[in-house]
Amino acid sequence: xxxxxxxxxxxxxxxxxxxxxxxxxxxxxxxxxxxxxxxxxxxxxxxxxxxxxxxxxxxxxxxxxxxxxxxxxxxxxxxxxxxxxxxxxxxxxxxxxxxxxxxxxxxxxxxxxxxxxxxxxxxxxxxx
Amino acid sequence: xxxxxxxxxxxxxxxxxxxxxxxxxxxxxxxxxxxxxxxxxxxxxxxxxxxxxxxxxxxxxxxxxxxxxxxxxxxxxxxxxxxxxxxxxxxxxxxxxxxxxxxxxxxxxxxxxxxxxxxxxxxxxxxxxxxxxxxxxxxxxxxxxxxxxxxxxxxxxxxxxxxxxxxxxxxxxxxxxxxxxxxxxxxxxxxxxxxxxxxxxxxxxxxxxxxxxxxxxxxxxxxxxxxxxxxxxxxxxxxxxxxxxxxxxxxxxxxxxxxxxxxxxxxxxxxxxxxxxxxxxxxxxxxxxxxxxxxxxxxxxxxxxxxxxxxxxxxxxxxxxxxxxxxxxxxxxxxxxxxxxxxxxxxxxxxxxxxxxxxx
Numbered sequence: 112x113x114x115x116x117x118x119x120x121x122x123x124x125x126x127x128x129x130x131x132x133x134x135x136x137x138x139x140x141x142x143x144x145x146x147x148x149x150x151x152x153x154x155x156x157x158x159x160x161x162x163x164x165x166x167x168x169x170x171x172x173x174x175x176x177x178x179x180x181x182x183x184x185x186x187x188x189x190x191x192x193x194x195x196x197x198x199x200x201x202x203x204x205x206x207x208x209x210x211x212x213x214x215x216x217x218x219x220x221x222x223x224x225x226x227x228x229x230x231x232x233x234x235x236x237x238x239x
Numbered sequence: 240x241x242x243x244x245x246x247x248x249x250x251x252x253x254x255x256x257x258x259x260x261x262x263x264x265x266x267x268x269x270x271x272x273x274x275x276x277x278x279x280x281x282x283x284x285x286x287x288x289x290x291x292x293x294x295x296x297x298x299x300x301x302x303x304x305x306x307x308x309x310x311x312x313x314x315x316x317x318x319x320x321x322x323x324x325x326x327x328x329x330x331x332x333x334x335x336x337x338x339x340x341x342x343x344x345x346x347x348x349x350x351x352x353x354x355x356x357x358x359x360x361x362x363x364x365x366x367x368x369x370x371x372x373x374x375x376x377x378x379x380x381x382x383x384x385x386x387x388x389x390x391x392x393x394x395x396x397x398x399x400x401x402x403x404x405x406x407x408x409x410x411x412x413x414x415x416x417x418x419x420x421x422x423x424x425x426x427x428x429x430x431x432x433x434x435x436x437x438x439x440x441x442x443x444x445x446x447x448x449x450x451x452x453x454x455x456x457x458x459x460x461x462x463x464x465x466x467x468x469x470x471x472x473x474x475x476x477x478x479x480x481x482x483x484x485x486x487x488x489x490x491x492x493x494x495x496x497x498x499x500x501x502x503x504x505x506x507x508x509x510x511x512x513x514x515x516x517x518x519x520x521x522x523x524x525x526x527x528x529x530x531x532x533x534x535x536x537x538x539x540x541x542x543x544x545x546x547x548x549x550x551x552x553x554x555x556x557x558x559x560x561x562x563x564x565x566x567x568x569x570x571x572x573x574x575x576x577x578x579x580x581x582x583x584x585x586x587x588x589x590x591x592x593x594x595x596x597x598x599x
Contacts (some may be wrong), residue, residue, distance in 0.1 A: 123322065123343040
């Protein structure tokens with residue numbers, strides 16, 4: 112089963128994203144900060160990470176950069192979708208520079224999220 | 240045992256009993272509070288899937304019936320609402336209307352308690368309640384600053400362009416609303432607000448003119464370019480409005496503005512206007528602005544020189560060549576050119592550029 116790791120310190124958002132992605136037939140795990148997220152990513156080796164930016168202990172950009180620098184090549188290539196309230200042009204540039212595969216700005220649409228997650232995963236992994 | 244001792248022992252016993260009673264009461268209250276919190280958390284967990292299911296109603300799934308649900312459901316919906324947009328937001332807004340939460344908030348706008356008025360305004364903004372615009376406009380004159388700000392933010396979210404004029408007028412009232420909040424609210428109203436913003440540049444509220452010009456630039460409104468060029472060229476206008484017009488022209492990026500911006504940079508006038516014009520030329524990148532920027536680098540006041548150098552840096556190889564030619568000079572011109580080149584090099588190497596030095 113395709114595994115997705117959601118890392119967001121806001122439980123309301125984390126619950127909603129998990130619910131929506133579980134509906135796509137994905138196996139979803141949740142962590143609430145970058146440090147725990149990085150540890151979970153190393154353990155679970157997810158197929159995709161949905162990542163908030165502003166979080167305690169380790170923020171999303173730091174976690175994203177750490178993933179990209181991981182010696183495990185497969186983990187380093189994991190698609191990362193940033194889901195953040197930071198909406199300025201330089202924020203997007205910083206997000207992609209840190210290694211994000213895609214970027215969604217809050218307030219967001221769960222339909223758009225589902226579409227982008229589907230696009231980031233290999234064809235056929237997501238329920239129609 | 241003497242009477243005094245007996246009274247003393249009795250008083251100590253009463254005091255000890257009171258302390259024990261207080262401790263017991265505190266423990267009971269604490270336990271009760273923890274139980275209530277656990278019950279609320281449990282209810283929230285039960286209701287959360289219901290709220291999520293509301294968002295799937297458009298995807299061929301029947302919307303769950305929430306008419307008789309716990310009032311806690313409203314809180315969950317209200318928490319989630321600002322995080323969502325599009326069809327998700329519309330679905331949640333409909334739930335709040337259906338459950339009477341919006342009507343209740345409308346009543347709360349005239350509550351005697353300030354936080355209730357502010358909270359109601361915020362909610363009505365989040366549900367984009369167009370029918371409450373007149374009441375929200377009235378709250379722009381509320382005696383409490385936080386309520387005025389909440390009303391301004393809410394008006395921006397209603398999407399009703401009828402809010403533009405009262406928001407701009409609110410800038411002239413004392414105590415008013417911070418311009419930053421009015422600006423964000425006007426941006427939230429989106430492009431339908433553009434005609435009203437264009438009118439406000441020459442409108443009756445002087446405090447609104449610079450903000451209106453800035454916002455036209457932030458919207459990148461090409462339809463406002465001619466109007467802004469006129470404002471910039473009019474030396475009788477307030478410098479703050481001309482400065483905003485110059486900045487806006489830079490953001491819009493229309494080369495039609497180049498001639499007026501060139502003239503502004505090369506003609507002695509208010510420094511803030513010259514600096515904004517130089518920055519705008521850098522943003523537009525029209526080669527016709529190169530000479531004026533080079534001239535400003537050589538002869539301008541310190542701030543203008545620095546702005547011209549930064550703008551030349553934005554011109555690519557042509558601007559870099561001019562900076563390099565001036566970087567060898569001694570004095571403030573050379574210093575400004577070298578500083579801009581350093582910034583360019585730092586950017587190319589991915590370093591955070593050093594702060595720009597303004598040579599006296």
